[in-house]
Amino acid sequence: MMAYWQNVWDRWQFLWDDRGDGVTYFQWMLSAWGYTVAVAAASLVIALVFGILIGTLRTLSGHRIISAFAAGWVELFRNIPILVQLFIWFFVISELVPGMRSVPGFVLACCALGFFTSARIAEQIRAGIQALPTGQRNAAYAVGFTQFQTYRYVILPQTFRIIIPPLTSEAMNIVKNSSVAFAVSIPELISFAMQTQEETSRGVEVYLAATVLYAVTALVVNRVMAFMERRMRIPGLTLQTQGAH
Amino acid sequence: MATLDFSFYTWANISNYLLSGLYFSVALTIAATVGGIALGTIIALMRLSNIKPLEYIATWYVNVFRSVPLVMVILWFFLLVPSGFYDLFPGGSGQKYRAEICALITFVVFEAAFFSEIVRAGIQSLPRGQTNAGQALGMTYAQNMRYIILPQAIRNMLPVFLTQTIVLFQDTSLVYAIGAYDILKGFEIMGNTFGRRIETYLLAAVVYFIISFFLSMLVKKLNQKIRIVR
Numbered sequence A: 001m002m003a004y005w006q007n008v009w010d011r012w013q014f015l016w017d018d019r020g021d022g023v024t025y026f027q028w029m030l031s032a033w034g035y036t037v038a039v040a041a042a043s044l045v046i047a048l049v050f051g052i053l054i055g056t057l058r059t060l061s062g063h064r065i066i067s068a069f070a071a072g073w074v075e076l077f078r079n080i081p082i083l084v085q086l087f088i089w090f091f092v093i094s095e096l097v098p099g100m101r102s103v104p105g106f107v108l109a110c111c112a113l114g115f116f117t118s119a120r121i122a123e124q125i126r127a128g129i130q131a132l133p134t135g136q137r138n139a140a141y142a143v144g145f146t147q148f149q150t151y152r153y154v155i156l157p158q159t160f161r162i163i164i165p166p167l168t169s170e171a172m173n174i175v176k177n178s179s180v181a182f183a184v185s186i187p188e189l190i191s192f193a194m195q196t197q198e199e200t201s202r203g204v205e206v207y208l209a210a211t212v213l214y215a216v217t218a219l220v221v222n223r224v225m226a227f228m229e230r231r232m233r234i235p236g237l238t239l240q241t242q243g244a245h
Numbered sequence B: 001m002a003t004l005d006f007s008f009y010t011w012a013n014i015s016n017y018l019l020s021g022l023y024f025s026v027a028l029t030i031a032a033t034v035g036g037i038a039l040g041t042i043i044a045l046m047r048l049s050n051i052k053p054l055e056y057i058a059t060w061y062v063n064v065f066r067s068v069p070l071v072m073v074i075l076w077f078f079l080l081v082p083s084g085f086y087d088l089f090p091g092g093s094g095q096k097y098r099a100e101i102c103a104l105i106t107f108v109v110f111e112a113a114f115f116s117e118i119v120r121a122g123i124q125s126l127p128r129g130q131t132n133a134g135q136a137l138g139m140t141y142a143q144n145m146r147y148i149i150l151p152q153a154i155r156n157m158l159p160v161f162l163t164q165t166i167v168l169f170q171d172t173s174l175v176y177a178i179g180a181y182d183i184l185k186g187f188e189i190m191g192n193t194f195g196r197r198i199e200t201y202l203l204a205a206v207v208y209f210i211i212s213f214f215l216s217m218l219v220k221k222l223n224q225k226i227r228i229v230r
Helices: A001-011 A025-060 A064-078 A082-096 A105-131 A134-142 A149-163 A164-184 A189-200 A203-232 B010-048 B052-067 B071-082 B084-088 B090-096 B099-126 B128-134 B139-180 B183-194 B197-229
Strands: none
Touching: A025 A105, A025 A134, A025 A149, A025 A164, A025 A203, A064 A105, A064 B052, A064 B197, A082 A105, A082 A164, A082 B139, A082 B183, A082 B197, A105 A149, A105 A164, A149 A164, A164 A189, A164 A203, A164 B071, A164 B139, A189 A203, A189 B071, A203 B052, A203 B071, A203 B084, A203 B090, B010 B052, B010 B099, B010 B139, B010 B183, B052 B099, B071 B099, B071 B139, B084 B090, B090 B099, B128 B139, B139 B183, B183 B197
């Protein structure tokens, strides 16, 4: 029994090995985790900004061009796989759009993931706005609010509070989806796992470490959002959504 | 500023580089949907059963696969499926198509977790009276599921199944991680061969968009149809 645990212990010792440039695999793993969190966080900011904007525009009545544009945005970013979108940013947009070539890969990856997720957040914002009773909007117009004021003071504040549950799963999805950044050599957890597995042949240990870090990150996001949800819930108003990855 | 040139998309090149990839992507999507729904239904039934150990296993299964990125799961399976397994396939084809076979297994197992949640929601959306009525007629558990619960649950969930299939189809591009030859891989190799990466990635996006968009239109149609029947 003792020998078994000794063996398990020994198999993890590669973490303290130098990978060849003065950095241990453990340090690399932490920095990779940092990249995963950074990519996810920056993408989430982009996704929220564009998602809220597009989702709101989609519900405007009497502006056919604007809502058609918003609908097109959602369809475009929702129907192309994230990996392909990532390649488009790296190999097409950075080549064809002047001045994009000097943009660092990290920013491009965050743009790809952010715009991809913005389409899904836009759908949730739209569902949230439409879930509000029509009376809210009518009441705002009745007291003489303009459309802008109605959204600013009546519709959106309530929407933000009821879409927190679907936003939670979207925030967890963005952590998981950040894993595709390995394909464009962002040094995040999957890149770390793949390269370390090749260099040390400690596949099970490396993958286990990366998997646990992903699970921990997802759990933390989940708890934070659950806390926010408890504080901001509107009694009696909930939202039904469909699951995805 | 590069100029675009699509002249290398001749029929010969398309069938050389792209068709087998497209075939694999579609086959993977269909197999993972069918296999995922079958396995997912079993897991959903385990989760809803009153037998505690089965319930725990099913809950763990779903939670584990839902909290780990698909790419990570693909890498795990590629690492853990023993080499001997691929030898079971005739004529050395198992070793030749290692990545593809592994991708197939991974997707069925992974998607089952997501489909099981859909099936569970479908079963739970039915009124309790349906189960009770079946039992009152003297039906066994299996008969009740087979003739009363599952037909209704699956019918109600059909649009959600299709939505999940669209997500699944897009996810198949992630087999990139283990180098399986799917449509995206075909485009990548073509782009490298002809030095035309811009044009190939653009067309890859167009192909994925057309297929996904067409399927999502289908979901919309289906939704309308089901709504009328109710």
